[in-house]
Amino acid sequence: MKFCLDTASVSEIREAAALGLLDGVTTNPSLVAKEKKDFRKLLAEICEVCDGPVSAEVVDTTCDGMVKEGRDLAKVAENIVVKIPLIKEGIKACKILRSEGIKTNVTLCFSPNQALLAAKAGASYISPFIGRLDDVSTEGMQLIRDIRTIYDNYSFPTEILVASIRHPMHVVEAAKIGADVATMPFKVFDQMLAHPLTDIGLKKFLDDWKATQGK
Numbered sequence: 443m444k445f446c447l448d449t450a451s452v453s454e455i456r457e458a459a460a461l462g463l464l465d466g467v468t469t470n471p472s473l474v475a476k477e478k479k480d481f482r483k484l485l486a487e488i489c490e491v492c493d494g495p496v497s498a499e500v501v502d503t504t505c506d507g508m509v510k511e512g513r514d515l516a517k518v519a520e521n522i523v524v525k526i527p528l529i530k531e532g533i534k535a536c537k538i539l540r541s542e543g544i545k546t547n548v549t550l551c552f553s554p555n556q557a558l559l560a561a562k563a564g565a566s567y568i569s570p571f572i573g574r575l576d577d578v579s580t581e582g583m584q585l586i587r588d589i590r591t592i593y594d595n596y597s598f599p600t601e602i603l604v605a606s607i608r609h610p611m612h613v614v615e616a617a618k619i620g621a622d623v624a625t626m627p628f629k630v631f632d633q634m635l636a637h638p639l640t641d642i643g644l645k646k647f648l649d650d651w652k653a654t655q656g657k
């Protein structure tokens with residue numbers, strides 16, 4: 443399973459990359475807005491820190507506009523993936539960008555049919571938002587199971603990038619289903635590693651060691 447950080451914060455990306463386990467970064471307009479920096483400059487900085495796929499979202503809602511923005515974003519760095527909303531115009535834009543060899547991440551996916559259409563349009567990644575489905579009392583993870591089954595049935599190469607992850611159990615469940623990528627906030631990345639029994643166990647080992655060998 444590949445791990446992406448769902449952030450536009452360069453310091454967070456730098457810290458996660460230092461662990462050596464960061465496969466990519468996903469951003470969205472809300473995450474970019476928090477950083478209060480020029481979008482293209484910020485993207486270039488992120489792409490310097492992380493050489494894996496970096497998703498950058500278009501903000502136009504017409505096919506022509508999305509294609510134009512997508513082409514422009516793709517020029518920032520080789521590892522840019524153009525993020526496109528799952529609307530009719532977005533599906534058309536996805537096909538065009540795909541034909542030009544530009545990678546796409548089709549975002550704001552909330553149903554298996556939307557995911558099927560994105561795969562047929564040649565999306566490199568599909569981003570189902572599981573946390574936001576949970577928020578409206580719908581089991582987000584069921585969507586991941588459904589998409590996995592559908593993509594496997596037809597051998598679609600589109601990678602399932604589980605988004606809107608809110609806690610470490612979302613990562614565990616997505617991994618059990620066989621999702622290709624999990625994108626998560628920095629906090630969840632940290633939480634995956636932490637276990638109180640590890641800390642307690644390590645303290646005991648080191649205390650016992652110091653009590654004898656350390657003398």
Ligand code: G3P
Nearest residue numbers: 448470573574605606607
């Ligand atoms: O980047 C898209 C997605 O991961 C957003 O998550 O927590 O705002 O629903 P969230």
